[in-house]
Amino acid sequence: MEKTGSSLLDVTYLDTLSYQDTPVHRLDPRVKVLTTLLFIVCVVSFNKYELSALLPFVIYPVVLVALGNLPLGYLVKKVLLAAPFALLIGIFNPLLDRAVLIHLGSVEISGGWVSFASIMLRFVLTVSAALILVASTSFNAVCVALEKLGAPSAFTVQLLFLYRYIFVLADEAWRMVRARSLRSFGGRGMELKVSSLMIGQLLLRTLDRAQRIHRAMRCRGFDGEIRTVRRLRLGYRDLLFLVGCSALFLFMRLHDVPRWLGDTTMALMR
Amino acid sequence: MHMADALISPLVGGAMWAATAGLTAYGARKLKEKADDSMVPLMGVLGAFIFAVQMINFTIPGTGSSGHLGGGMILSILLGPCAAFLTMASVLTVQALFFADGGLLALGCNIFNLAFFPCFIAYPVIYRKIAGERPTRRRLAVGAVASSILALQMGALGVVLETLFSGISELPFSTFLFLMLSIHLAIGVVEGLVTAAVVTFVCKAHPEILEMAAVPRPPARPAMNNVLAGLLVVTVVTGGALSWFASANPDGLEWSMFHTSGKEALEAADQGPYALAARLQEKTAFLPDYGFRPVEQETATSGEGGAAAEAGKGKAEDWPDVSAGKSLSGLLGAAMTLLLAGLIGLGLRKSQQKR
Numbered sequence: 125m126e127k128t129g130s131s132l133l134d135v136t137y138l139d140t141l142s143y144q145d146t147p148v149h150r151l152d153p154r155v156k157v158l159t160t161l162l163f164i165v166c167v168v169s170f171n172k173y174e175l176s177a178l179l180p181f182v183i184y185p186v187v188l189v190a191l192g193n194l195p196l197g198y199l200v201k202k203v204l205l206a207a208p209f210a211l212l213i214g215i216f217n218p219l220l221d222r223a224v225l226i227h228l229g230s231v232e233i234s235g236g237w238v239s240f241a242s243i244m245l246r247f248v249l250t251v252s253a254a255l256i257l258v259a260s261t262s263f264n265a266v267c268v269a270l271e272k273l274g275a276p277s278a279f280t281v282q283l284l285f286l287y288r289y290i291f292v293l294a295d296e297a298w299r300m301v302r303a304r305s306l307r308s309f310g311g312r313g314m315e316l317k318v319s320s321l322m323i324g325q326l327l328l329r330t331l332d333r334a335q336r337i338h339r340a341m342r343c344r345g346f347d348g349e350i351r352t353v354r355r356l357r358l359g360y361r362d363l364l365f366l367v368g369c370s371a372l373f374l375f376m377r378l379h380d381v382p383r384w385l386g387d388t389t390m391a392l393m394r
Numbered sequence: 395m396h397m398a399d400a401l402i403s404p405l406v407g408g409a410m411w412a413a414t415a416g417l418t419a420y421g422a423r424k425l426k427e428k429a430d431d432s433m434v435p436l437m438g439v440l441g442a443f444i445f446a447v448q449m450i451n452f453t454i455p456g457t458g459s460s461g462h463l464g465g466g467m468i469l470s471i472l473l474g475p476c477a478a479f480l481t482m483a484s485v486l487t488v489q490a491l492f493f494a495d496g497g498l499l500a501l502g503c504n505i506f507n508l509a510f511f512p513c514f515i516a517y518p519v520i521y522r523k524i525a526g527e528r529p530t531r532r533r534l535a536v537g538a539v540a541s542s543i544l545a546l547q548m549g550a551l552g553v554v555l556e557t558l559f560s561g562i563s564e565l566p567f568s569t570f571l572f573l574m575l576s577i578h579l580a581i582g583v584v585e586g587l588v589t590a591a592v593v594t595f596v597c598k599a600h601p602e603i604l605e606m607a608a609v610p611r612p613p614a615r616p617a618m619n620n621v622l623a624g625l626l627v628v629t630v631v632t633g634g635a636l637s638w639f640a641s642a643n644p645d646g647l648e649w650s651m652f653h654t655s656g657k658e659a660l661e662a663a664d665q666g667p668y669a670l671a672a673r674l675q676e677k678t679a680f681l682p683d684y685g686f687r688p689v690e691q692e693t694a695t696s697g698e699g700g701a702a703a704e705a706g707k708g709k710a711e712d713w714p715d716v717s718a719g720k721s722l723s724g725l726l727g728a729a730m731t732l733l734l735a736g737l738i739g740l741g742l743r744k745s746q747q748k749r
Contacts, residue, residue: 190742206494220564247400276422282484285438297446319452320591330443337435386727
């Protein structure tokens with residue numbers, strides 16, 4: 125309960141972040157959606173023991189956080205909060221894969237630990253990329269971008285509606301939960317039966333609300349089609365960002381930059 | 395049971411994206427054919443309802459912990475399969491974007507596991523069959539429980555298969571399957587009970603709501619089933635065949651990449667009896683190559699590509715010091731990369747604040 129409640133507050137906070145005015149926020153949402161997807165695909169496509177070549181990809185979240193004036197500590201906290209699933213599945217790798225992979229002097233590191241570290245690194249990169257996307261782009265813009273990129277309009281309209289009413293219904297559910305906890309002591313009222321009735325109540329209210337909304341929409345000329353205001357223009361900055369990022373990702377995908385840096389430094393020191 | 399990006403391969407993620415994109419387009423078209431404009435706000439608000447419901451938690455009988463409702467089944471019962479699928483897909487998208495619950499590439503997998511199974515399989519095959527044309531409250535309840543359990547079991551199976559085909563996790567198939575299925579059996583029973591209670595409550599209070607979803611039967615049901623079955627088969631076959639190919643022939647793939655690009659590019663050569671044997675046999679010689687692979691032929695360490703290839707053939711004696719050197723330069727490079735990235739970030743932030 126606390127978790128969901130606070131994470132809904134988080135949505136509000138992410139929403140306010142997305143209305144800033146920085147170079148990152150000004151980019152065309154389509155460009156940001158595509159770049160984020162490409163980033164994730166590149167990161168995920170490495171083989172499972174890869175560590176060093178994944179590191180340079182840190183540059184993308186770092187640059188966007190810096191340019192987009194996004195709160196680093198907050199994003200780190202969100203990423204950590206989402207970590208348990210990947211951690212839970214990934215932690216089996218060190219237990220099951222014990223073949224030694226790396227020798228550091230006398231220390232031997234097993235393949236399981238390497239692939240576990242790789243999983244966690246991938247996790248941090250992909251999750252932060254997705255969070256940065258919504259923190260730097262308003263949700264409406266994301267939906268318009270999705271529609272422009274070919275998603276069915278029934279789906280994008282659904283997303284817009286959902287997003288609009290999450291806050292309203294969360295408030296309503298919150299009031300019900302508060303009322304229950306004020307009237308019950310020692311875990312009473314938490315039984316399946318009471319909770320199901322509450323959910324049923326909330327459902328009936330929700331359905332009533334849907335009817336009212338529908339009538340209100342009809343009164344304003346709704347004919348089954350929702351027209352979003354589209355003012356997207358691809359500027360040269362957007363194209364530059366898209367092409368630059370794609371080239372960078374592909375370069376980092378094909379070349380192990382840290383290894384090259386390390387080798388060169390070692391050669392210079394010799 | 396939301397899957398994360400970190401645990402899937404692009405192949406699996408892409409295949410599931412394609413499958414769900416097809417299903418979404420199909421659902422949207424079907425919905426348009428119905429041309430019932432009251433569905434638009436209804437779906438939107440019910441999607442938000444699924445979020446709000448998660449705040450009303452309950453004690454799970456027998457244990458002290460508390461749980462909340464997932465939602466795919468209840469949406470199908472209220473809205474019918476197509477609208478429920480779109481609604482669930484939007485809920486999962488918002489969860490992926492704002493709550494970091496499941497990744498963007500894994501979104502296809504998650505929609506498939508948590509929306510496709512309840513809406514297009516469990517609802518028509520189980521729930522409708524049990525509830526029948528003129529459902530009594532008892533039949534509604536039994537149908538809701540049975541279909542919720544089955545939907546979650548299929549979803550859990552989906553998670554296991556997708557993880558397996560991706561080959562990132564080391565979890566053996568049978569153990570993982572057993573764990574997931576038994577955990578989700580328990581979750582499914584609870585979810586089913588809550589769903590049944592809510593549905594019977596609604597049936598008592600407003601019976602017309604349930605009829606609304608049940609009555610307009612799409613006449614093209616058989617065609618739809620064929621399309622869906624086809625999609626499913628194609629997904630499983632391509633995903634399965636391709637990943638089997640990739641993991642069963644690691645040496646061939648590696649060999650061909652080595653010969654075409656002049657460097658030893660490594661693929662996940664971790665599964666199958668051959669790789670196991672190789673791992674045991676050449677523990678020290680062959681595998682150090684995985685951690686930090688030689689890439690740039692034109693740098694000072696140009697000999698290493700050849701050395702690696704030779705070592706792969708079994709010349710293990712000169713390896714330990716080479717690998718230590720490689721690891722050291724790898725660590726050095728990694729540290730430098732992170733330092734550089736951090737400096738760039740700091741510099742940009744500073745210049746941004748000055749403005």
